[in-house]
Ligand SMILES: O=C(O)CCC(=O)C(=O)O
């Protein structure tokens with residue numbers, strides 16, 4: 243782009259809607275440079291000798307510019323003559339006048355100087371100006387590549403990578419101590435901590451001390467409980483506990499990343515604010531996050547899971563987890579209202595807070611607000627009263643103040659269905675790790691059917707041993723008893739429909755084109771889609787024989803789909 247000055251403002255009327263909109267005329271500071279957006283045919287010859295024409299309204303006696311070629315109009319919305327061309331409505335299509343386009347407005351020479359280079363400096367050049375280490379707001383904003391000028395988001399924990407020329411910029415890393423990020427006026431507890439949560443009427447709670455830790459249990463009516471287990475200085479300083487974890491999580495090698503949001507209304511890719519890392523069973527979340535097996539994770543991740551597990555056992559001894567999502571929040575980042583109610587999720591979700599404190603708020607989802615009246619005391623007020631009360635009452639019913647080392651445990655599926663929660667860190671830098679149980683059905687050892695579309699001939703399917711699909715090349719591509727079948731143009735069979743039509747499969751014949759090579763799968767020429775893998779795994783689990791039963795062939799096509 244370029245630097246511009248605003249040289250005129252006027253009102254226009256939309257005759258279809260009668261709305262009035264304000265328009266602004268921008269003029270480039272350096273009018274000798276042709277804009278990259280200008281059409282080659284565009285006639286633009288700015289000159290100071292061309293004047294912008296003005297005239298006075300006979301009705302309001304105020305001056306308006308002549309903006310349009312079609313003629314002068316009063317451009318003051320307050321005037322009864324506004325937007326009238328010789329007393330009539332102007333035509334729908336108006337053109338800008340020659341003088342309006344080409345006049346060059348004289349300007350104070352001092353102000354003609356560009357105030358700063360348009361290309362923002364690299365964040366590392368600004369280090370001296372920002373207090374907040376390398377987690378300040380500018381460190382998660384985009385980078386303008388000094389080599390090629392391309393703008394790139396900050397996607398990686400370690401720094402920026404230009405998407406065009408691969409230029410890398412890594413800011414220096416400050417390792418924060420949790421104490422530096424804590425509220426300086428907070429109380430420091432050497433024994434069980436005292437909470438400072440906010441509870442609205444209607445939520446009951448109990449408090450107990452277990453193993454020297456304060457536990458608060460909030461009853462979100464019949465939906466379940468939220469337990470807040472407060473850490474103490476003593477607990478946090480123990481080996482491989484909160485202080486240690488927080489330090490470990492800040493290592494530059496930590497595989498945190500900002501992932502692309504799966505659905506949003508903006509053109510192009512949009513990243514989540516926070517950096518995250520998923521380990522154990524795959525969790526869909528609101529972004530397509532990869533998942534790393536526990537054996538390959540940094541120790542901070544597996545240790546967080548152990549510590550969460552230890553804390554959760556204080557209140558819900560039977561709970562197990564198989565997944566942990568670690569999230570790093572830089573300055574100003576937060577997690578908006580959401581629920582953790584994915585279908586595959588177990589009923590307990592627990593998280594540990596590290597670093598800066600945070601507010602975690604729970605509110606009833608708007609669509610369930612009407613059921614709130616069911617929770618009124620015995621003599622439930624009349625419909626009218628309930629409504630008026632709902633409007634006055636803030637939807638937030640519980641606000642937890644989370645400090646370094648605290649653990650929160652949500653237990654109950656209904657909490658995720660009826661309620662939603664949001665987390666707002668207070669301070670520069672925070673890490674949270676949330677553990678869940680995810681029902682991942684066992685992978686069927688037999689394999690999967692893959693589908694391909696040959697350039698000539700009908701759609702082909704081929705049975706591929708699952709191990710090969712998952713990346714073990716030693717397992718060869720196999721045909722299941724000559725299993726090539728023709729599903730027809732649509733194989734969109736719902737996962738719980740079991741076809742009984744045995745006529746859908748036919749033995750492979752020499753007429754059929756060559757099947758997929760395993761290499762196609764492994765070298766990325768044939769790509770499985772995450773959604774279909776998941777559907778497939780679920781179906782395999784529901785019916786382990788699905789791949790060997792002839793009548794289920796069509797359904798099995800859904801199990802894993804490859805696009806060539
Ligand atoms: O940041 C936190 O404490 C919890 C984040 C959360 O709600 C989630 O990961 O689903």
Ligand SMILES: [Fe+2]
Pocket residue numbers: 580581582663
């Ligand atoms: Fe959550």
